[in-house]
Amino acid sequence: MSTTSAPRPQAVAIPRELFRDALLRFGSCPLFGNTEEWLMEDNPYRRPVRPQVLRYMDFEQVLGRADILTYSSLAANRLLLNVYESDLVLLPAHGLGMKEDDFRLFYAPEIRVHAEMIRPTLERHVFGFLGTEIDVSGTWTKDALAAYFTTLFDTVRSSDELPLVRALRGSSNPRHAALTLLIQLAGDFLSEASAMTRNVLGKFDQAQSELFKIVIDELGYGVHRAKHSTMFERTMSSVGLEPEIHTYWQFYLTSSLLLNNYFHFLCKDHAQLFRYLGALFYVETMFRKICRDIGDCLAQTFGGQADIEYFREHAHIDKHHGEMVLHKVLLPLIDRHGTGIIPDMVRGFEEAKLVGEIADEDFAAQVAWSDNEQAYKALHDRVYANVLAAGERPPVQQFVEPRGELSVTHVHDGDELCHIVSGVMRFVTGHERSVLLHAGEGTVIERRRLHGAIIESEECVYDIHSIGDRHRWL
């Protein structure tokens, strides 16, 4: 019989001052500095993290569910993906060339030491909420686990359209929405199964061999064109997107990074093996429906242009993978190690579901934000007039920037009003999605929505008013 999974024995914490020091040193790596380009073209090592704000962040607090899309989470997730992926072999598709120094720096032992020193605190910051949101208790048996999975699958099978698909179909610009989705998926799919491979080394008998079969399926059995990430490259290329990893780094939403990092987080720590396997089971079983629906949406949006083999393949093979994970991995592991490992499996299953739901909500909100960029621009006049007329005005900061100055994408924790005093700014709400703002114009920036900007005049002076809640100023 099993009850709640035992809490982990307390390890010696990394002292605060050591964490802060390592954070600033890691963030100061030139590879993670600001950039003047929107796309990181064929350079998997350049990943801006806006290092100038790291010293003001409080990563030692655990973010709650309600705060998981704040700037602090975006910053921590960008850092974490850089930490995790320094374990992976990444090479530019078109050769190292001038990027050899970047290549060596990305894997430099000194950088990786700092990465490991900041990892536990950042993980607690962004994944700590799962411990509060998900709770597993009681006496779990294999029968109870089977009943639980059956109920969940029945619920999914009978569920309506997925929120993600609803967002795609409901967008006023379905083509852009579909590209945005592919960009979100690219962060993970272009290095697919990399997190999983962390768990195939070692020695854990038959389950290890079964897990390995799933890994080699993902990797195409060594046939490069059948490798799932290669299929996804073809999908990207077919709709005009760059197929190199992290080209669209700046356009990853907080939740997309969170979802990608979640699997690295579990797989990096082998004490989380059973939790990971529960999460894997969720993905392998639920991904079928998701892939089928996304494939249909892409075909509908792009016609014959979109290569959707990736999604068709997953809609097929994940049926087998789901059964393999359950019957060849989860259940045999319970037989061997006892029902005490079940709560971790259930936890992983529920966590993967929750993180997926957060990603769906975030994606839908971002699509709506981009779709309404003109409406937010139109809001400026009224909000600005009310701000000027207010007895107590919100805090304001003025910026003076030269032509070409690029503000790396970010989010704000409250609504903001951007007002252009002089010059011209291109305000960016997504890849190839922007509005031009001239002197006297501006836009309302919705909280937690990813955006950036670039200056398109010799100089631009603009004010950012921290209005908190835009509805108060309408």
Added chain:
Amino acid sequence: MIELDLRAGNVFEAGGLTYFVAESRPGHVVVLPDACPHRGGPLRLGSYDPAACVLECPWHGTRFPLARLLAKALPCVRSGHRLRACVPADEPARVTFRRQSAALRALY
């Protein structure tokens, strides 16, 4: 398997038995059979001594270590306010759900 919204209540009946949802430690919920192992008294109405981790039945004052009760806890998983609990397979899934004060500090 039954699904409950913990904001709506913390006591339910399934298959003729009563269960209650309680917080055994901060943030950690358990689903326990309501019937006292002694004479069937309503444990949900008992008093809990957190220092000793002992629950006292309101009928005869019988005291049970929480650990003993937890051995009979239903398998369950909470995600936010939603709780899924596995009731024994031979019990009907019909559930009557109501709010009632629990012996252990109620979460919701």
